[in-house]
Amino acid sequence: METKENYELIKRTGQTTTEKGLQWFDELEPVNLDFMLGRWQGCGLRTNHPMDGFLEVSSWYGKEFVNSETVHPLLFLDNNQNIFKVAPNATAMNWVLKMPWLKNDSFKPLFMLINGLMKTEVSQARLRMMEYRGKVTATMVYDYLPINDSFRKIDENTVLGIMDYKSYPQPFFFILERKTEFELT
Numbered sequence: 001m002e003t004k005e006n007y008e009l010i011k012r013t014g015q016t017t018t019e020k021g022l023q024w025f026d027e028l029e030p031v032n033l034d035f036m037l038g039r040w041q042g043c044g045l046r047t048n049h050p051m052d053g054f055l056e057v058s059s060w061y062g063k064e065f066v067n068s069e070t071v072h073p074l075l076f077l078d079n080n081q082n083i084f085k086v087a088p089n090a091t092a093m094n095w096v097l098k099m100p101w102l103k104n105d106s107f108k109p110l111f112m113l114i115n116g117l118m119k120t121e122v123s124q125a126r127l128r129m130m131e132y133r134g135k136v137t138a139t140m141v142y143d144y145l146p147i148n149d150s151f152r153k154i155d156e157n158t159v160l161g162i163m164d165y166k167s168y169p170q171p172f173f174f175i176l177e178r179k180t181e182f183e184l185t
Contacts, residue, residue: 011175015046021173022133025160028152030137033127036151036159039064039075040176049172051163062176063140063149071125071140073149087120088145094167132164151176 010016016024042062046052061075061083074086123143130139132150140149146166151159154175163172 010045014043016173018047018049018170018173021045021047021160021162022171025152025162025173026133026135028154028160030135031151031153031159033068033129033138035153036065036127036138036140037067039179040159041179042161042174042176045173045175047170047173049170050168051172055174062179065127065140066123068127070123071127072123073125073140073142084119085121085124087122087124088142088147090145132162 010021010024040062042055042060044052044055059077061077064072064075064085066072072085074088075083076086078084125140125142128139128141129136130141130148130150131137132139132148135152138151140151142148148164149161150164151161154160157178159176161174161176163174165172
C-alpha cells in the first residue's frame, strides 16, 4: 500500500477499515519521545469503531505533550474556541462504547457541560517508548485508564495514532497534526 496515496485518501474521506488502518500503521516509521513534544490537533478516523464520531461531537481538540512525564491527552474547545484540559473518565468511555446513539450533535451541549466539570491542569498521562505491532515507538500511557496510544510518523508534522484500549479488542485510529505556538487553534 502506498503510504502517501493512502494518507491522502484517508484524509479526504476521514475513513478507512481497521485492516487497512493497521496495514498503513505498520508501514509508517516509529517516532521518538522528543518528536511528540508540543501541542497537536486531532481528528478521528472512521473504521466502524464504537468511538467513531465521538471526538468530533465532544469538541475534542487534541493532545499536548509537555515532556515525557507531563501529558494532557484530552484537550477540548469551549464555546469561545478556547482550549482546556480534561481528565479522562472510565465511566464516560464505557458509555461511549456501549451507547453509539450518544454520538449525535444534539448531545454536544451535554458533552460541553460534562467536559467543563472535568477540567484539570494536572497531567493525566506519560510518554514512553514501547513496542506495538513489532516496532518500538512513542506511546502515550494514560495514568488512570487501561489505554495506550501509539504513534507512527506520516510526515514531520503529522502522526497516525492507535488507541489500544484493554477493554475493547478493536483499535481506534486518529490523526494528530502538530501546531506551532502561532496557530494553537
